[in-house]
Amino acid sequence: MSDRPLPGISGLTPDELAAWVLAHGQPAYRARQIADAVWKDGGVTDAEHVRTLPQGLRDTLGEAFRFDTVSDTEIRLADGGQTEKALHRLDDGALIESVLMHYPARGASRERHTLCLSSQAGCAVGCPFCATGELGFGRDLEVAEIVDQARAAERRLATDGRHLTNIVFMGMGEPLLNLDRVLAAVEALNDPRRFGLGARHITVSTSGVVPGIRRLTALGPQFTLAISLHAARDALRDVLVPLNRRWPVAEVVDAARDHARTTGRRISYEVTMIGGVNDTDRDATALAELLRGDHAHVNLIPMNPVAHTPWQASPMPTIERFASTLRDAGIGTTIRRNRGQEVGAACGQLAAERTGEPPAPAVARRRERLVTESAAALRGERSHEPLTAGVGD
Ligand code: SAH
Ligand code: SF4
Secondary structure, X not given: OOOOOOOXXXXXXXXXXXXXXXXXXXXXXXXXXXXXXXXXXXXXXXXXXXXXXXXXXXXXXXXXXXXXXXXXXXXXXXXXXOEEEEEEXXXXXXXXXXXXXXXXXXXXXXXXXXXXXXXXXXXXXXXXXXXXXXXXXXXXXXXXXXHHHHHHHHHHHHOOOOOOOEEEEOOOOOHHHOHHHHHHHHHHHHOOOOXXXXXXXXXXXEOOOHHHHHHHHHHOOOOEEEEEOXXXXXXXXXXXXXXXXXXXXXXXXXXXXXXHHHHOOOEEEEEEEXXXXXXOHHHHHHHHHHHOXXXXXXXXXXXXXXXXXXXXXXXXXXHXXXXXXXHHOOOEEEEOOOOOHHHOOOOOOOOOHHHOOOOHHHXXXXXXXXXXXXXXXXXXXXXXXXXXXXXXX
């Protein structure tokens, strides 16, 4: 016996499941019965609960697959129950999080239930305002581990006859650095025979992995692509998104433009608004010039406080002013209110604090370094010093 855990059944394609059924001398319709049990209303968490199967087959199935790869989950509520943060402990002890947000019906729009899920444990990109970035990289998630976050949320909703309406890959990790598995997971989430959520209701957010964006463009529209831009000037973006050293702003926006042109789908840009750092008039103008005339939409998100940074969210009037500059340039702009702050459950704030708080002196040193690093960037100079965190080189 190997130590490797059994594969998660939700990571199997319909063809793989059919092949397994065939290899076990079972009639083909068993595959349909198993799939129904795995996917309906979030599905069962144990082979034993696949009631349509004879006992012998249930046993064989349970010895071959795990029916839930995020079974060790703890839920915390925020925003008067409108936000549910799930902390999942995976088989190897890795901690990841997903956040379910409920939005009541308003005017013509129906009620929504949006899940923000993780694609990796930790993240290698190391954006300094992000709690996950501070953790560093743990590992890539398996397809089933990604999909099972959605099945778990769907199961909770289904008890009240509700269903997930939207999925955003904005939890822990950089989805485009785990792209094969993320694509397989999106296919499962999208497939009407499996999770069955329309491609238009799935958003994948990236910090700007250009080869990944180009690969997605070649594949055609799979989901809405969101780009975490945060700054239009390289000097500042080098600090806020260390990956910018490898793929600078112009290359990221070029790739995003090609994606919009080829797929006909609007690109959505995210800007986390950090007081006195990326919210100046100069930054607003630079962003307006960069995106003028594009088929794009900008979301401005007040930064959630994160312990190891000296930074705070921009004040609302500053965000409003920033938004006006963009709108005056004809760029659709939304200001997004954050959810779940009191339990550290806002998207991008997922850091499984169980891993232990960093000691106070380390936090102080980190904050000091960020101030120094951003000082030159704020003056508009691009530093050639190696950054303290980042990917590769
Ligand atoms: N790695 C991907 C997806 C996960 S992060 C990416 O960066 O796009 C999801 C979003 O949360 C990103 O737009 C990220 O910039 C944002 N985010 C991270 N930390 C944040 C914070 N402290 N406050 C507000 N938004 C934050
Ligand atoms: Fe990684 Fe996204 Fe956080 Fe940056 S913002 S560290 S890319 S999870």
